[in-house]
Amino acid sequence: MDCTCDYILPTQPNWEQHYENCRVKWNTRENSECQQNNDGTLPLRNAHLLKLDCDILYHMGLDTQTHNLRDMFGDVKFVCVGGTKYRMKETAKYMAQILDIQCDFTNIVKQAHRFAMYKVGPILCLSHGMGVPSMTIALEELLKILYYAKAKDPIIFRLGTSGGIGVDPGTVVISSSGLSDTLEPCYKLAILGRERKFPCDFDKRLNQELMSVAVDEDFKTVIGVTLCANNFYRGEARTDGAFCDYSDADKQEFLQKLVQLGVTNMEMESTAFAAFTREAGVRSALVCVTFLDRLLGDQVTPDKEVLAEWQQRPAKIVGNYILKYYKK
Template identity: 65%
Template structure:
C-alpha cells in the first residue's frame, strides 16, 4: 500500500488527530498490519452491528472496545483482519476519517486492504429495501467526478468504482431473497434541496421541477441518492485500492420524499449490505485459513 504524498516522509511524528493515534506513541504495524478489509458506514450503531456480524461469521471474538474513543469523534472495532469504522454524515465528515485510516494503514504496512462503504440511501425507481452496488458516482451538477477546492482552485477526480469487485459482490447478492442492482449513484452535498426534496425547511422549486430532475437522473442510470460516494470512490482510487459501496434504499424517491417504514423494518433492511460483504469476506478468510 502506497500513498502519493511525499511530505509524509518528512514528519518525525504524524498525529492522526481525529483517531487519537500517532506514529510515535502507537505501534501501528502491530495494531493494524494484518488488516485486509475496512468496512465504513455512517452511524456508530450500524458499524457495531457490522462488527458483531463479522465476528460471528469468522468465529473471531470481538471485545467491542472502541479503539478511537480517546478522540471522541468516531468508533472503530477490529475483528481479526477486518476494521469497522463509522464516518458520520456527508463528504466532509467521511473524508476526514477515511484519509486518517488510509494513513494509519499505510504506516501499519497493511497489504492492499479492500474498502467497503455500507450506507443508506433513497432509491430511484426501485423498491424500498433494495441494495444498490454503485458502479460510479455523480455530483450535484451531474458529473461523474469528486470536485474539491484546493488552494483556491477546484480540482476534479474521477468517481468510478472497481468493476471487478462489483461483479464479485453481485454474484453473491443475486442469491439473496431481496433485490440488488448495480448502477449509478448521485452524491449530494445536502439532504434536502441537494437531493431535490420538497419537505425541507426551504424549497424554491415546484413538485414538477423535482420530478423532472429525478426522471433525468433515472435516464442517466442513477439507482440511488446519498451523500458520500463521489469522495469515497475517488479517494480510494487515488490511493490505488479496490473499493465498493453498497447502500440499502429506504424509499423510492419517485414516490415521495419521506422515510416511512417503521424502525424495525429499517433495522432489518440495514443488515442486507453487511450480509453481502460478510459473505465476501468470509470466503476470503476461509480460503486463506
C-alpha cells in the same frame, strides 16, 4: 507487465480479468505509476510526511510515536466504513459472528470523541459521520493508518443507506460510479483556491464478485450510478425541508433526468469515496440499501424494525464475500 491482482473469487465468464488497481490496468490508464508496492502494501503518497518526527492522526486520537500502528493494524485485509457509530458496531458484531472470532468490541478511537472503530480479526469497522467533509477526514486518516501498518492489498467497503430512484425500498445498490450534485461524473474539490476534478468510478471486477454473492440472498440487489448530494433536503430535491423554492413538477423533472442518467440511488459520500480510494490505489465498493423510492415520495415511512432489517443487508453481502475469501 505482471498482474498484481490479489483475486478474492475465481474469475467467471464475462467478468473483468483484472481489478482496477492491478498494474496491468493502472499503467495503461493513468499518467502515474501503479499506486501499489510489489508486496501489496500502499506506497507513501505524500512526501511531506517524511519530514514529520511524529504523524498525529488527530481525528482518530492516534499517532505514529505513541502507537505501534503496524502491530495494531498490520493484519487488516478488509475495512467496512459507514455513517453511524451504532451501525458500524453492529457490523463488527455480525462479522465476528460469521467468522467465529472473539472480540470485546472496544472503540479503538474513543479518545478522539469523533468516530468509532472496531477491529474483528482482519476486519476493521469504522464510522465516518454524514457527508463528504466528515467522511473524507476519516478516510484520509484511515488510509494513512493502512500505510503505516503496511497492510497488504486492503479492500474498503462503504456500507450505507440511501434513497432509491425507481427501485423498491429495501433494494441494495452496488454503485458503478458516483455522480456529482451538478450531474458530472467526477468528484470536485477546491485545492489552493482552484477547483480540481477526480474520476469516481468503482472497481468493475469487485462489483461483479459482490453481485455473484448477492444473488444468494432473498432481497434484490442491482448495480447502478449513485448521485452524491451535498445536502439532504434541497440537495436531494426534497420538498419537505425547512426551505423549498421549486415545485413538485420541478422535482419530478429532475428525478426523471436522473433516471435517464442511470442513477438508481442517492446519498452523500459516493463521489469522494470513489475518488479517494481510486487515487490511493485501493479497491473499494459502495453497497447501500434504499429506504424509499424517491419517485414516489420524500419521507422515510417504514417502521424501525423493517429499517433495522434493511440496514443489515449491505453487511450480509460484504460479510458473505469476506467469508468466501477465508473459506478459500
